[in-house]
Amino acid sequence: MEFFNEKIDYENPFLSIKIFHAWRKHDHMTTWHYHKELEMLLVLEGELDVYIEDELLHLMPEDVVLIGSSELHRDRSWEDKELKYIVFQFDLEHYFDQNIIPYLRYFADPALSLSKLNYILLENAAARIEVVRCVKTIFAEWTAKEEGYEIAISILIKQILLTLLRNDSRHVLSSKDHADYIRLKPVFEYIEQNLHTRVGVEEASKAVNISYYYFVKYFKKVLGISFMDYVNFKKIKKAEKILLTQNISVAEVGEAVGMPNMAHFYKTFKKFNHCSPHVFRKKMLDWVH
Numbered sequence: 225m226e227f228f229n230e231k232i233d234y235e236n237p238f239l240s241i242k243i244f245h246a247w248r249k250h251d252h253m254t255t256w257h258y259h260k261e262l263e264m265l266l267v268l269e270g271e272l273d274v275y276i277e278d279e280l281l282h283l284m285p286e287d288v289v290l291i292g293s294s295e296l297h298r299d300r301s302w303e304d305k306e307l308k309y310i311v312f313q314f315d316l317e318h319y320f321d322q323n324i325i326p327y328l329r330y331f332a333d334p335a336l337s338l339s340k341l342n343y344i345l346l347e348n349a350a351a352r353i354e355v356v357r358c359v360k361t362i363f364a365e366w367t368a369k370e371e372g373y374e375i376a377i378s379i380l381i382k383q384i385l386l387t388l389l390r391n392d393s394r395h396v397l398s399s400k401d402h403a404d405y406i407r408l409k410p411v412f413e414y415i416e417q418n419l420h421t422r423v424g425v426e427e428a429s430k431a432v433n434i435s436y437y438y439f440v441k442y443f444k445k446v447l448g449i450s451f452m453d454y455v456n457f458k459k460i461k462k463a464e465k466i467l468l469t470q471n472i473s474v475a476e477v478g479e480a481v482g483m484p485n486m487a488h489f490y491k492t493f494k495k496f497n498h499c500s501p502h503v504f505r506k507k508m509l510d511w512v513h
Contacts, residue, residue, distance in 0.1 A: 227256035227296055232313050237507045239374055240315035241381075243366050251303040256296050261313040262338065263291040264384075265299070266359045270307035273300040276339045281346075283309075288345055288356050290388075292338030312359050319381050329448025330389060330397040340396045341388050351391040358384045404446045407432060411443070415455055419462050421482040423455045459483060460496045467505045474501045 232242050240261070248270075265274060266288040274281045274289050276297045281289050291297050293316065301307045320328045331338065345352045358380045365373040365380070389397060410431040415423055428451060429439035443451045459481040466477045478489035478501075493501050 227258065230257045230259040232259055232261050236374070237504075237511055239377060240318035241313065241362075241366075241377065243310065243312045243363050245363075246307075246309050246311050248301040248307040249303075251301065253300040254298045256298045258294050258296050259313070260293055261315050262293055263297075264310075264312040264355075264359055265289050265291070266310040266312070266356060268308040268310065270305045270309075271302060272307055272309060275299065276342075277337070279339070281342060286352075286356055288352060288359060290338055290342055290345065292336075293332075295337055295339055297339075310359060310363055312362065314381060319378055319385075324382070327385070327389070329446070331385065332448055336396070341392065343394065343396075344388060344391045348391050348393075351387050354387050355384055358387075408443070408446060415458055419459055419481055423459075423482065425451055456492050457496065460493055463489075463493060463501065464497075464504065467501055468508055474505075477501060 234240055234242060242261075265272065265283065267283045267285050269285055272283045274283060274291075274297065276289075276291055276295055283289060316331055317328070345355060362377050362380045365376045411428045414428055414431045425440060426436055428443075429436045432439065434442065440451060443454070447454060449457075463477050463481045463483075466472070466480055467474075470477075472480075474489075475486060478484055478486055481489075483489040483492065490500055493504070497504050499507070
């Protein structure tokens with residue numbers, strides 16, 4: 225089987241999305257491909273066959289399908305059925321802020337194929353209608369680009385996630401006892417208070433009075449990501465804000481988030497943004513002006 229890793233280019237660097245109208249009037253089968261971004265296909269007119277791994281979904285007008293991160297997929301249109309549809313791709317992690325980070329594990333577990341949630345869109349008419357509404361409104365907001373459209377799109381993406389979460393009757397998204405997050409609250413507070421300096425596992429484990437080795441496993445089990453990945457995520461998010469709001473050097477930004485080693489700072493920053501801090505700042509500020 226031949227397949228390729230598709231790179232998604234974002235027009236607006238503040239929004240990790242790509243959304244567009246697509247149109248076909250011929251028999252066409254795309255090649256197998258995958259990408260980091262989640263993808264939603266919404267048929268407006270005609271019919272579309274979507275292959276996700278070894279599953280085939282036949283979409284009619286007002287049907288929508290979800291394709292998870294890095295899931296192999298392809299689709300097919302038919303010569304005698306004119307096809308119009310919306311393609312919506314977005315980087316899920318971009319939309320997880322401090323308030324909803326505990327839910328990241330529901331959607332970002334590498335062992336979970338998010339396409340398994342398509343049963344909701346196939347069987348639950350109310351949920352499907354709501355998701356369709358959100359995708360259409362995101363496209364309208366993106367097209368009009370009125371003041372605050374970035375806020376509107378962020379809210380709508382979260383509404384899609386909420387709709388899937390609350391209508392997951394088969395519990396594809398594993399539930400987690402809220403008590404675990406309450407227990408880790410001192411750890412989150414410790415991280416927030418020390419983003420400007422070194423944040424260590426040993427100190428964090430002491431904050432909840434459990435052993436170092438158990439803490440490492442426990443944290444990852446609860447959040448779905450490792451402790452240091454979470455810390456780096458928080459540090460880089462703080463670095464992004466400083467880069468865009470303060471006229472200081474990149475080296476000073478690294479110092480401000482407790483990453484004085486520039487090689488380490490650049491490597492970590494690039495992991496989350498696919499570019500250096502210099503390029504990130506220029507790209508963002510150029511977009512604003």
